[in-house]
Amino acid sequence: MEIPGSNIMSHIDLNQDGNPFLPVEPVKAECAENISRRRAWMIHSHFKCPVVGTCLSLEEQKRILKKVGYSIKNRSAHEIHGIFVRSLSDNNRLSTRVDAYLHRKFKHEILKFSGLDRSLFLDAWKTHFQKGEIAGFLWVAATRTDLKEKDIGSIFGDIHMQLYLNAGHNIKLRQRLSSQREVNLKLNKKFKESIQTRRTLKKENERLEREQAELRRQYAFLEKDKLAIEKELSNPRENTRMLELEAENQQLHDELANLTGEIWNYQRGQETLQSKNNKLLSKFESQREMNDHLKEEMERIVIRISALNRCDETCPSFDLCRKRILIVGGIDRMESLYRQLIEENGGIFEHYDGHMKGGKRALENRIRRADIVLCPVNINSHNACSVVKKMGKKHRKSVQMLAGSGLGTISQALLESQKGASIH
Numbered sequence: 377m378e379i380p381g382s383n384i385m386s387h388i389d390l391n392q393d394g395n396p397f398l399p400v401e402p403v404k405a406e407c408a409e410n411i412s413r414r415r416a417w418m419i420h421s422h423f424k425c426p427v428v429g430t431c432l433s434l435e436e437q438k439r440i441l442k443k444v445g446y447s448i449k450n451r452s453a454h455e456i457h458g459i460f461v462r463s464l465s466d467n468n469r470l471s472t473r474v475d476a477y478l479h480r481k482f483k484h485e486i487l488k489f490s491g492l493d494r495s496l497f498l499d500a501w502k503t504h505f506q507k508g509e510i511a512g513f514l515w516v517a518a519t520r521t522d523l524k525e526k527d528i529g530s531i532f533g534d535i536h537m538q539l540y541l542n543a544g545h546n547i548k549l550r551q552r553l554s555s556q557r558e559v560n561l562k563l564n565k566k567f568k569e570s571i572q573t574r575r576t577l578k579k580e581n582e583r584l585e586r587e588q589a590e591l592r593r594q595y596a597f598l599e600k601d602k603l604a605i606e607k608e609l610s611n612p613r614e615n616t617r618m619l620e621l622e623a624e625n626q627q628l629h630d631e632l633a634n635l636t637g638e639i640w641n642y643q644r645g646q647e648t649l650q651s652k653n654n655k656l657l658s659k660f661e662s663q664r665e666m667n668d669h670l671k672e673e674m675e676r677i678v679i680r681i682s683a684l685n686r687c688d689e690t691c692p693s694f695d696l697c698r699k700r701i702l703i704v705g706g707i708d709r710m711e712s713l714y715r716q717l718i719e720e721n722g723g724i725f726e727h728y729d730g731h732m733k734g735g736k737r738a739l740e741n742r743i744r745r746a747d748i749v750l751c752p753v754n755i756n757s758h759n760a761c762s763v764v765k766k767m768g769k770k771h772r773k774s775v776q777m778l779a780g781s782g783l784g785t786i787s788q789a790l791l792e793s794q795k796g797a798s799i800h
Contacts, residue, residue, distance in 0.1 A: 413490070413519040416475035417467045422532040423518040428460040430535070431478055431511050440477060444469050478515050485512030486519075494522050498530075505534050570660045577653045584646045591639045598632050696723030696790065702746035704739070704764050705730030705756035706781045713783055721790070730756045736763060743767045748774050748793050752781035 419427065428437070437456050438448050448456065463470040479486065489500060497520070504513050517523065517531050605625055701723045703714055711727055718725040728742050743749055743764070751764045761777065768775030776789050 412521075414521055415467070415471075415519075416478065417464050417471040419464065419518040420528050422528055423514070424461050424464045426514060426532070426535045427478075427518050428457055428464070431482070431515050432460070432474070436477075440470070440473055444473055446470070482512040482515045485516050489513065489516050490520065494524075494527070498527060501531060501534075510535070510538075567660070567664065570656060574653065574656055574660065577649060577656065581646065581649055581653065584642060584649065588639070588642050588646065591635065591642065595632075595635055595639065598628065598635065602628060602632070696721050696794070698722060698724060699747040700724040700726060700745060701790070702726045702728065702742050702749045703786070704728045704749065704751045705760065706752055706786075707755065710781070710783070714786060717783055717787060718790070723790075730760050736767075739763065740767050740771075743773055743775075744771050746773060748776070748790070750776050750778055750786060750789055752778045752785070754779060755781050 416427075432440075434453055434456070437460060441448050441456065441459070446459070460470070460474065463474070465471075489497060492500060497517070501513055501517060504510065514531070514535070517528075523531075602625075605621065605628070608621065696718065699722075701718045703726070706714060706727070708729065714727065715725040726742055726746060728739055749764065749768055751761055753761055756764075764775060765777070767773075774793060776793065778785050778789055
C-alpha cells in the first residue's frame with residue numbers, strides 16, 4: 377500500500393547504499409482520457425501494494441534493484457517490498473524500470489484483455505480470479521484508464537480477501553510443519569536407539585555362537601570318551617571293574633544329557649534373538665522410509681510457505697477488536713491452537729469443554745459475557761447444541777453452529793462474523 381509522505385521522492389536525492397534509483401524531472405499531470413494506459417507511478421493507490429506483491433516475485437524484485445544500483449545486502453523481503461511500493465509514488469528510475477518490466481512480462485495479457493470494454497473486462501476478471509490467474513490481469517486492471525472507483529474497490533476487495541485466506545492457510549502450514557518436526561525428532565531418536573539395539577544384539581549373537589562352538593567341542597570330546605569306554609566294556613573283566621565302569625558310564629550319560637539340553641537351550645535362545653534381530657531390522661527400514669517421507673513433506677511445506685505473498689505493515693489486517701470469543705466443545709488437544717488463532721488476531725479466547733454433567737450455569741455465565749459463540753456440532757452432543765442455541769437466544773448473543781472443529785472452520789467463522797459486523 378502507498379506510504380504517506382512518499383510523494384516527495386521526486387524532489388530529493390535518495391543517495392543510499394551507493395546508488396539507489398535517482399529522481400527525474402517531476403512528471404507533468406496527465407489526464408486519464410489522454411493516455412492509452414496508466415504508467416506504474418500513475419496507478420491507483422489501492423493497486424500499488426498488490427501489484428508489487430503479486431506481479432513481481434522476490435527474486436524479480438532483487439534483480440531489478442541490482443540493475444538500478446540498489447544494494448540488497450541484509451535487506452529483508454519486507455524492506456524490499458516497501459522500497460518498491462514507495463517508488464511507485466512518482467516517476468523515477470526504479471518505477472520506470474518496473475513499468476517496462478511488467479509491460480514486457482504481461483504482454484500476452486495486455487494484448488488479449490486491454491482492448492476489452494469495461495464490462496467485459498470485469499467479467500473476465502471474475503472468471504480468472506476464481507481460477508487463481510490474477511497476476512497478469514491485475515497489471516492490466518491497474519493500467520487501464522476506464523475503470524471506475526467502484527470497479528477498483530471491487531478488484532481490490534477480491535485481492536484483499538484472498539490475503540486473509542492465505543494468512544489462515546499459512547498459519548495452518550506452520551502448525552503442520554512444527555508438528556512434523558517434532559515427529560521427525562522422535563523418529564530420529566528411535567532410529568538411533570534401533571541402531572544401538574542392533575549393535576547390542578549383534579554382539580550378543582556373536583557371543584552365543586562362540587559358546588555354541590565351545591559346547592559342540594565339549595560334546596565331541598565326550599562322544600569320543602563314550603566310544604572309548606564302550607570299547608573297553610566290550611572286553612569283560614572282573615565284576616567289580618564292570619560295576620565301576622557302568623557307574624562311570626551312567627554318570628557320563630547324565631552329563632551328556634545335561635550338555636545336550638544346554639546346547640538345545642542355547643540354540644533356541646539364538647533362534648529367538650535372530651528373530652528379534654530380523655524384526656528390528658525390518659522396523660529400522662520402515663522407520664528410515666518414514667523419516668525420508670517426512671523430510672520430503674517438510675521440504676514441500678517450507679517451499680509452499682516461502683512462496684506465499686506477503687504485504688507490508690500498512691495493509692489492512694484482520695482484527696477481532698478485543699471481542700470475547702467462546703468456543704463450546706471442539707478438540708481438546710487443539711485448545712492451544714484455538715487460543716493462538718484468536719489472541720494473535722486481537723480477540724479474547726474462552727473455552728468450554730461441552731460436558732453438561734456439571735450443570736448449565738457455568739455454560740450460561742460464559743455465554744452471557746461472550747461477544748461471539750462458536751459451537752462445532754460434530755463434537756458436541758445434540759443436547760449441548762440445543763442448550764447453547766437457547767441460551768444464545770435468551771441473552772441475545774451471536775451463536776454460530778459449525779460443521780467442523782478445525783482451525784480453517786474456526787477462522788472462516790470469525791471472518792464471516794467480522795464481515796457481518798462491518799456491514800451492520
